Amino acid sequence: MSNPPSRGIYLAILGAAVLAVAGGAAFWTASRQKPQTSADQIVTVDARSCQPNAITVPGGRRSFEIVNASDRPIEWEIVDGVMVVAERENIAPGFHATLAVQLAPGSYEMTCGLLTNPRGTLTVTASDEATAAASEVTLKKFLGPLSEYRVYLVMQGNQAVKAAEKLRDAIDAGDLPAARAAWAEARLPYRRVEPLAYRFSDLENVIDPSAAYLAGREQDPGFTGYHRIEYGLFAQNSTEGLAPVADRLVADLGTLAERLKAAPLDPALLLALPGAMARQLAEAQIPEGENSYAGNDARDLTAATEGIAKLTGLLRQVVASVDPKLDAELGTEMQAATDAVAALQGQDWSQVPAEQRQKLAADFTRLAETLDRLQPIIGMN
Amino acid sequence: MTGCPFITDRRRLLMGLGLGAIGTLAPAAQAREAAQPNVDDAPHGHAETAAQSVPFHGPHQAGIVTPRPANGIVAAFDVVAASLDDVETMLRLLTERAAFLTQGGAVPERDPRLPPADSGLLGPVVAPDNQTITLALGDSFFEAQPALKPLKPARLQRMVQFPNDALEADICHGDIVLQFCANLQDSNIHALRDIVKNLSEYLVLRWVYEGSVPPVPPAPDGSTPSARNFLGFRDGSANPDANDAEMMGRVVWTAAPDEPAWAHGGSYQAVRIIRNFVERWDRTPLREQERIFGRAKNSGAPLDGGPKATERDVPDYAADPDGAKTAMNSHIRLANPRTPDADKHLILRRPFNYARGAMKNGHLDQGLLFIAWQADLQQGFIAVQNLLNGEPLEEYIKPVGGGYFFAPPGVAGPEDYLGSGLIDAARRA
């Protein structure tokens, strides 16, 4: 994991950000400020758990301030069953981040640092605000886009399985070059649907865990999925021992495809997905890289950007008649992000200069901020 | 705007009124405004004719001897029914729709996200407008259901081609026909649309002909002259008196002992679509036209009458045995030779004129939607048409469609339905 030096330019870009998010390292110097005090709830995550470990808040739009008191970067999630409702990724040790989310009454869990740490509980009580949010606005204009997104999820989900089967076959054949090529291909459909796929926390933890989040890192028995195979193919330069991992990946992606097909979609989710993904890219993969052994993040980012573009395009269909100006801005921002990713193709990610990454991250942050503006205009609450 | 100076001026006038008119100016100007009809005003209707209604319930169906309003439609359908139950359901539904459509009332309101219950042609309240809907059953209606076949009226048959006919399959026959009559054609169209919509499961449309008769102002003596057909002659002069119940009992209402009991009080209907070659007719000398019909074109009087004769006068064929005045092969002399024997061939005519645009040969498609009612189809229309075969008029007319049907008796009351006697008889058998 590289630690790019901080750059003055980030002060300008991020200084005004409401959701000041800490990066994985000194990279995000700008956010190293006094914690925001406006959050409804402060959650401190230490090496083993959340403090407090049981929280009760009234339903509605709630903000959480997450303080990383451990010595490793963490992610913090609110989980409903197996569905991730909202998350903050890549909070560096000693840093904090705020997360605002619309919460319906019910019982949720919080992840607290390492995946092996016990989860905390989050109880959301009924409130006038929550009731009003639930009863508002017609769904009609979202039906087409939601359905279209479901089609996309089904198609890409199936493609992910097929691509993983091809990867498995190459591994079974012991063909390292073919397996490496197939691995790169296999990432793409998954990355396209990642905005929703990563919310199935149980599957995400077996399909796409990063060694950095595991206690035993590469040697951790929980290190499975894409990156385990990547580690084998690109760091250990061998297909050896990867066959069971590939079999497991195919099976897990099959389960994912089923989940994606059955996932209940609603307008709030559709609105939340692309911005959250864009922000996640800006905060984690773009500055830090994710495919640390293969270094082909640029290609992954193309697919991830396509997934965001699909969602953005669908939301633009809803907003176009309501706020044409915002629609046009989204078109411009999306194109800028797409072009910026395209310009970096073919480069090993570790060789991409920091300022280029920062510029790219800024593109995605800007896109996320523009997407944030959809909620008050076409949101259902 | 330059093409419509009147509108501009009118608007200007209105604007002027709106800005400055107060006090005594305004009522005068408004009165002028109301008195000046405009291009987009709807034609004036008449509340009193809209309110006219013909009773739906009675021993006989309405629309047979009841006065013929200005507009009519005949629509022939095939019936889709797998069983006698289906037939009964169809008849009951038809009866209910007809009862509403002929008596009028408010159209039910539906949630606007659903298709409306009514076409809305007549607005939210359907006016009765003299609407009648008369059901008649064709030969094939009885043939299609084994239970109905033995109950077919004795004289009902499929129409066969007469020598001058050129029948087109598309506009002949039908399991049933509905005859719609009303003051306004829009009322008939509304009723037809309602039936088509509500009975789509049972009725498949075969053909439709729309017709009308021109309203005629009363004669100085108070009598109403017959309306003219599209050949310019008065049609119906020799019709029997529909208000003469005794005569109608003989001429129109079926009662023969060899007819099935359920059919008593019903009537046979002959529908003929008779194309007129109007271009050629208009190029025919007047004297020839009058000789062909046997009547004076202007007055409708028989040709043996004096200058003051009227269409009601009865020609004296005994005094004209060689046809010197009224040609032996003239239409009226062939159809009704006024012999004692001719009485049993009387029919009650209820025709409409139709005009349906152009034909492929560049001629107008116009003619007579001939409708005749009689107690005995054989002795009535069929006998009369056989008398007319070969008449000189044939050069100018061509029957191209139609069919024979039998109208069941009327609907006795709210619990009864059209054809109930037939269905009951079929169930008993």
Place this chain on the structure above:
Amino acid sequence: MIGTYLKTTGLALALGGWAGMAAADPSLDLVGPLADYKIYVAENTAQLVADAEAFTTAIKAGDLDKAKALFAPTRTSYEKIEPIAELFSDLDVSIDARADDFEKAEADEAFTGFHRLEYGLWEKGSTEGLAPFADRLMADIHTLNERINGLTFPPEVVVGGAAALMEEVAATKISGEEDRYSRTDLWDFDANFAGSQKIYDLLKPLIAKQDPEFVAKVDGNFAAVDAVLAKYKEGDGYVSYEKLTDADRNLLSSKVNTLAEDLSTLRGKLGLG
């Protein structure tokens, strides 16, 4: 007057003619059926592309018999998805217009697509001169496929499509004027019914509970249509339209009109009116 009206309405309600209340707002439950329908359409357009490749290849190879044999089966994928396909009016005209849509009928330069090829294959009995029309059809179908894949299906078009297909059959197919040269109309009927029933079946779970009578009636009418069509099956397809009896034509006609009438309430029932 009002008494009559109340009574007639009551009867009509009892007979199911006017039954049904509209839903207040569409439900998120529609997302699944709408998405499944797009997948169905996508599968059919993929099939259409493959079938049209074979069909147009046969024409260009001058294989008259093979081309004639492939005409009707190739059309079925198009006829199933017509509610969506006809959203693209330019392609609908160039792919599926009939000669009487043009002023100069068969001789009109703008007369292209399936029916132009049908005219050549059956009426002229030859593949001669058809290659440009075959190329055009293939290109149009590729374009259609791309456009459909990129399209967010309007929910009201999908839900309304069930009735629209029946209106299509009622207005222009039952008369036997669709495939007038080849007389393969029954293949099209079958595809139109299948396309309509697919939409209906996808939506059925959403209405079955509150409207069991409606569902029973529509199911019955689809079954009646199937029963009639089954009589005319031959191999994988159907006999000539000319073999359809008047009685069966009337039966189909009444069912089609009644299905159109009933299915026209789907939009309202699902809050998409």
